Structures are given as structure tokens and as C-alpha cells.
Amino acid sequence: MSKYTEMSELAIKYLGGVENIVHITHCATRLRINVKENNSVDIEGLKKLPNSAGVVRNQEQVQIIIGPNVDDAYNEIIAISRWSEIGNKEKESSKEKSGPRNFSWYVNKFANFVAPMFMPVVPAMIVGGMILSIRNLLVNYVGMDVNGGTANVLLAIFQAGFVFLPVYLGYTLASQLKMQPIMGAFLGAVLLTERINNVSGLSFAGISIPQIEYGATILPVILGVFFMYYVEKLLKKIIPEFLIYFAKPLLTMVICVPILLIIIGPLGTRASGAIGDFCIWLGDTVGFLSQPILSAAYPYMVMLGIDKALVAIGVHLVATVGYDSVTGSMGFISNLCIGASALAVATTSKVDKAQKGMYSSFGITALCGVTEPAFYGCLISRPRVLIGTALGAISGGIVAGLLGLRAYIIGGCPGLLTFLYFVDDKGNLHYVFIAAIVAAVSIIVSFTATKMILTLDERRAAKKNRVQMQQPL
Template identity: 30%
Template sequence: MEEKNVLLAPVDGKCVSLNEVPDEMFAEKIMGDGVAFRYEGDAIYAPCSGIVRVVANTKHAIGIQNEEGLEVLIHVGVDTVNLAGKGFETLVVQGQKIKQGQQILRIDRAFMDQQHINLITAMVLTNYKDFQYDILSLDQNVVHNQTEIIEFSKNKIKKVEEKKMKYKKLCEDIIQYVGGRENIINVTHCITRLRFKLKNEDKADTKALNQLDGVMKIIQTGGQYQVVIGTHVDDVYDELVEIGQLNKEVPLDIDEGDTEQKSILSRFLVLMSGIFQPILSILMASGMIKALLKLVVLAGWLNETSGTYTILNSLGDALFYFFPVAIGWSAAKKFGIKEIYGITLGACLTYPAIVSLSSAEPLYTLFAGTIFEASVFTEFLGIPVILPGAGYASSVIPIILIVFVAAKIFKFLNKKLPAMIRSFFVPFLTLIITLPLALIVIGPIAMFIQDLLGELVQLIVGLNAGIAGLFLGTFWSVLVMFGLHMPIIMMFNVNISTYGYDIINPLIFSGALATMGAVLGVIIRTKSVQEKNIAVPALFSTFFGVNEPSLYGVLIPRKKIMFSCFLSAGIGSMIAGFCGAKLYAFGASGPLGLPCFINPNGIDIGFIGLCIGAVVSFALALIAALIIGDKKDANAIQLGKE
């Protein structure tokens, strides 16, 4: 063979056959040909120089393409996708140039041993059919960056034009054999698979598809018709969309298993799960810190004016206040741009000078006397900028939309601008276009929806507090998810200062109890230590009034439990509303704030109704969770296997 190249060992250990990997995707060489390694170390090294093409969100798999075009996938362990990144530390990012022998991944061995994880690691050539190669060191002890494992030559590498023609023929055949363009509802892709939603799967010729050169395997499950291609699936997908004149779906960045995206809501929940997954552990920690601080203050062990409290409170509160920064980082990863874009845009939303503008005197008012009335605090090139009264701190949805827009702008510019000027002008133009759009368009739209919801809540409460309780109690967590709850919270203050009490806050009190019931049900039903490690701190945080860990870590990945929890909260709130429950003072959040609902003249039917509603909500949510079980949705993040 000519022009030899080699892949070196990525670990210190023993090189074994792929047949020893207890996963048919590797053992049957569906993902490609190669070898596996058994080892005791905690580091993975690059077997070749090249560009990192794939870094799984769950950190268990990294794909590298060397300068000759060879695609090498390093997949660590069996079922490690289910660890959601725990026990792994990736040392490279997608698009990064790396050198042979460079450390790319670190493993927490103690954690893996505790979880009884089989860490046998596969190294496969996903486009091996384009190369001549020999496996050199099978069943031998190897040393990282020294032992030659696979020798290959590039005399069979296709030219770009030839590869494009190959993909064109492959895509034409795929479209034909899935039943034609008219049988395709939509198609997206993950790290290795095309995922079709077909009108009629019976029209698909699975046998013919399995025989196509370029198709590794067909998987039919969860309402999806999955065509396994390999790590070059994004190239095939682009060609498929162009040839079939299909609408592009937002690609998934990890294999999500057997998913069935039935609705916009399902897609939204999957997106939210994916964005919150990387920050879930620190979200839990922050929630626990805030909860513990409330406990020690209530016990009289610490004063809120002390320096100790201030320092610890900043640790617990920082993530929640700077949510746009953290969410921006994670959303950037999800939407396929560098994380620094999301971090920068999120930081702009919480930048002190921007925040302080909303507390200053407005310059003038737009649309005075209408439902669109809004105060203008500043201008950008003469265009009015409308800011929320509380700023964008702790908001979620605005930054997700902003980063989504930034990703679209970035990819457009990266495609259209000449290569020699991209490194400067793509970041410059992406940021300078996105932020004004965010403050002038995206933010004001969210504010208008907020104000509209506030008016709607006041209207419903004025008609009947019980019906308002059912409505507001059921949808309160949804409003929180979208960051649309702030105007309603402001009503609490106005009502207490005006009337001496508020009748809206009692209509959301049962939400915390319903959430606690649902999370407790998951804790009882689950056998997974990992899930208990998420749910137990979340339950503790909710008790002390910090609901985000339960919402994002436990409920969103379990849609049925989430909906039953919301409805349970609505029923309890309806009882409180019909009984005339009122809030007379502000105090602790969650169940600890119960004394704030006691009438200064003594316990009345309103307080009793509030307590009954809370107990009913807790019981209904708990029973529903026990019946439904702890299993995550089929379309939840991390269920798939490579």
C-alpha cells in the first residue's frame, strides 16, 4: 500500500476485537470497522491529528477527521450515554484542531467503578470503505501515542466531487425506498442517523435500504424510521434535503434514542431538556444552597445582614440571577455555535448598565392608552428600546430565542463570507446584528405577551377566583418556563399595598405541594441511583421555595408526570380560590410561607381551604406519579445508545 498512515493507541491497556464490545452497533460493525480497548487509566488520547467533528453532549463519544479524510469515532463504555456526562470531562470542542497524542477526554474512574460501568472503549473507522487498512496490534498490550494500532492508506479516498455524487445517488435511493417524497412527513438527524417521520412505514422497502452501500442499518421504533449512516450523516442530510426539497429540521446534537416528536410541545420539551441538561448539576447545587440558607435563617443560626449570609447567598443566587448567561452557553452548544456567543449575549442581557436603564425615568411612552402601551427607556440609532421592569435577570426563553437567531446569522455569514475574512467578520457581524434585534424585537414581544397574560389573569380573577385558581394553578409552571410570570408577581405587591391582602398568590401556592408529590413519587418508583441523586435534592429545594431543579431536572423529562402535576396544582388552587384564600404578608416561599396566609383576625375558611387544596394537590400528584412510574419519555434526552 502507498502513502501509509497510522492510528496510535488512545489508551494504555490491551487492544481487543470489536466483538468483545457488548453492543451490537459495534460488535456487528454497524458503526464501522476497528478495535476496542480494555484499560485501567483515566485518560483518552487522540489516535491521530485532525479536526474534532463530533463531541457528544453526553461526553462519552468523540469523532475526529484527519487530514486524509479518515473518520475515527472514539466511544467510551457501554450505555455511558445514560450517565448524561457525569464522570466525563471533555478536553476538546467541536471544530478544534488537535494533534496526535493530545489528551481529549478524562474519566472519573472512581465514579465509574461505583456505578459498575463497563468502560471498554471502541475506536472505529466510520468511513472505512473509502480506505485500505490493516489492524496491527490485536490482542496485544499497547501504550498510548506509541503503539501503532491501524495502518491505512489514502489511495482510495474519493475526491469531493465524487463523494458528492455518491451522496446524491445514496440520497435518491433512500428517498425512493422510504416510499418517495410524498411519504415523508419530515426528517432530521442526530450524530449517526437520519430520522424519518413517514406517513406509512409499510411503503418503505427496508430490505432494499439495508442493502444500499452507505446504509449501516435500519431501525424502526418509537414512530420513527431511522437510517443509520455514520458520523458523516450531516453531509448526507444536507444532500437529502436538497434533492428531496424537504424542509430542514433543527438537527439533534446527540443520539436521543427512540424518539417520536408528535407536536410542537414535545419538541419544545426535548429542546428544554437538552439545554438544561449540562447545567442541571450546578442548578441542583444552587437550589440546595438557597434552601439550606433559608433553613438556617429560620432556625436563627444566621442573620440575613451578616457577611456570611451575603457570601453564601451569592453562591446560591448567582446562577438564578445570571440565568441568561448559563442558558446562553448551553443553548449555543445545542444550536451548533461556539459557547462564547451564548455567554456574551446572555451577559449583555444582565449587564449592569442595561439593567439600570429599566429602573430610570422613561424617555416617553408608546401607544399610550392601549394594550400596547410601553415605556421607552433608551434608543438605539433612534429606534425605541423597550425593557422589562425587572430586567432580563432570571429569564429563560428570551435568551434561547436570541441564541437561536444568532446561530442562524452565524451559519449564514459563515457560509456566505470569503474564508479569508471569516475569523473576524463572522463574530463581529453576528453579535452586532443579534443584540439590537434582541432588545428591539425579541424582548418587547416577550414583554407584550407578559402584559397580556397579566391582564387576562386579572380578568379571570375578577370573574371567579375558583376558576382563576384552576387556570393559574395549572399553567403557572408553564409561565415560569417561558419567563412570563413577572407581571403577575408584581400584582402581589400592588394588591397588598392597596387592599392589605392579595387573592392571586394563593392561587399558585398548591404548585409547590403538587411538585413535591410528583417528585416524591419519582423517588419512590425509581431504582436508579442517578435519578435519586437528582430528585432528592430537587424535592428538598422545592420545600424551601426553589422549584427550578424539580421542574427542569425531574418533571420536563417526564411529560405525563409533569402534566398530571400541573393539573393537580390547578385542582388544589381551585379549592383555595373558591374558599377565598388571601395572602396578607410576604415571607418564605413554598410550604414554609404558609403562616403568611393567616388572617390577622384569626384562621378563617380561606386559610383552611388553602391547606385542603395543598394537601389535595400533593396527594393527587403523588398518586399519579406512582401510577405512571419514573420512566422518562421516549423523546427525552439521553435515552439512545450509540
């Protein structure tokens, strides 16, 4: 029996049973479970699950907040429920029935699609980026030989995390589209072969193939897998069933690879360049505006599960230009502000000893990057306190925008333990110092503003009590 056995058993019960589950996936900190019938879900029961920090209802999706050990919870609920994509495939159409198709619906739809595609890849990028930061620090400040074996092994780990992005994304996107995941990875691997990747003078059937460096690219393989999806759908209709096992994958690759190399790949590369240039321009030109807005809005984006809609921007920028000056620091600032506000609540006079210890733990955990316990267990029940959190996020965002803070690693749970995210690609600490300034401003302003709000509320409450006591009976 694992830590999440009881939680998984109760979750399945309160979700309406395995037969009511349409899809199960997870992001960095929470399980994301799509259900068939909303009326069969016991939200109050889910809120009391052991080893969870709360529940968020997002139209047809239930999000159970776990924290950094979400992988363990996911594996346990899959094992206990014996749920499978194939066994529940006939229920897929029910996902379209919930909620009006307004702007929010489309944003949620996009976020729910992007999360399972990018989130499995993010750990590789985090590890690769942090390994490169450590390597560069050792070369710059410890004297490690840049051409030595250790430096080369560390560099290889970094390259494995980024260069093979077309393979990783091909796999996860194909899985999302209910295709054979290996076919998406196969298509991505084709782009990276030494006979195609960045090779000049190539042609197919007499048609010239542009020379393109596909390592660490994102959009070409995404467009290619979407094209493959429609090719496969067509082939399924025209290939006899007794030939489909061999003929479908063969014909799919024969059709998709040339079109990917001649048309889709070059278009995707140009589009990637345009997107990257626009994001860099946005960060450089209006960063002092975008940073505070995004930082202040980030907790609510996380609450609604739509923060994953911005993951693609960060991953794209880090993979193509090497850093993110637009979305990279919003989670860092937001998490610190939530932690500071929780610590301010923990130090108020109206909180009893047991709550002080719990809220202090929530605050420290949030400062280290995991904010759900603090946000749901401490702040959200005190709406005025969130004003202090927002003021800190706006202040930190303004400083980050004015000083040009850049993140060189995207994903995970940014906080006081992840300053390596801001070590640049040459191992310099310039942006680390900026991040430290931003962190100090965010924490101080959030803590002070929250403390002032709580103090004023206590004084108002005390004054109101005195007035009521002085009134004649």
C-alpha cells in the same frame, strides 16, 4: 476503569457502533442517544446493560436509564466512543427520516430540543433555590443577621443561579443550534452589563432603547440567539473564507445587539409577561383540575421522554414570578405515588423474599425522587397496579390544586428529600406544610389502592384455581 466502563462499551456495541450514533446528550436521569439506522440497534441487548435501569425507544432516539449518576455515564460513553458532534455532523440529516410527522412527532421533537437547552441550567437553579431557602430559614428561625457576611454570600450563590440565566441559556441554545456556544453566552452577557441592564435613557444611532431588567429572563436571549443563528448563516455565505474568523463574530454582534435591544428584547419581555400571567391564572383558576391530570400523566410523559416539554414552563415561572403553581408539583406527587405502589407490590404474598427486598429498595428510591427502577422494574409489568398509582396521583393533585401548592425550585428529582422546594421566597413554611399534606394523601391513597387491587387479583386467581380443581377430569 469506572463504574460505567462496561456499560458504555456494550451500549456502543448494541447501538450499532459509533458510526451509527448521530447525537449524544442526557437529562436528569437518562442518556439520550440519536441513531442513524434504527435497524442496527439491538434493543434486547441494551435492556441487559449493567448499571442501567432500563431502555426507552422513542422514534430515532434511544434513552438509557441511569439515574442520578447520569453525568458519570455520559462522560464515560463520550470518552470510550470518542464521539464528537463535528465527526458525526454529516449524519445529522438522517434524524429527520424516522417516523411519521404527526402530533407525537412534533411533541417529541420539541422535547428533545428543549431538554439539552434547559437541563444543563437546572442544577444551578436547584442549588441557588435551595441555598436561598436555607438562608431564609436561618434568618427567620435561627436568628442569622440578614445583613451579615454569611447571609450575603448565600444570597450571592442564589443570584448567580438565577440572574445569569441569559448567559447560561445563550450558551446551551447556541450549542443546540451548532453555533459557537460562547457567542450565545456573549449575547446573554451583553444584556446583563451595567451599561445596558435596566438603564434608562439609552439609545443607539438615535433610536431609543427601552429600559428593561434582563436579569433572570429567558425569552429575550432565546429569541436573540435564534436571530443570531440566521444572521450567522447569511454571513457565512457572503464573507470570504480568509476573513470569516474575525469578520463573522464582529459583524454578528454589530447586527444582533442593536436589534436585540431595540426590538427582540422588548418583545420577548412582553411575551414572557403574558406567558407568566396566563400560567399563574391557569394555576389559580383551574389548578384543582390541571394538577391531578398532570400528576397522573407524568410517569408516562417521563416514559416517553416528553416531560421535558414542560420544563420550560417551570423554569420560566420560577425565574420571572418566583414560583410555579402549574407544573411544579406534578413530579413530586407522581414520584411519591410510584414509590408507594412499588412498596405495596413488595408487601404482597405472591412476591418472593428476593423480590420483596428489591422492590422495597425500588420503592424507597422512588419516594426519594428516582422512579425509573420502580416504574420499569416493578410496576410496568403489572398494568393493573398502575391504576393505584394513578388514583394516588389524582388524589394528591386535587389536594395540591385546592390548597394552592407552589414550588419555588424546579428540576432535579423531587421527593421526600426535597421539601425545601416549597419554602417560599421569604423563608415561610406555609407551602411546606401543604406539600406534607399532599405527600401523605398521595402515598396513602396509592399504597392502599394498589394493595386493594393486588388483593382482589389474588382472590380472583385463587377462586379460579378452586373452580378448575373442582371440575371433573
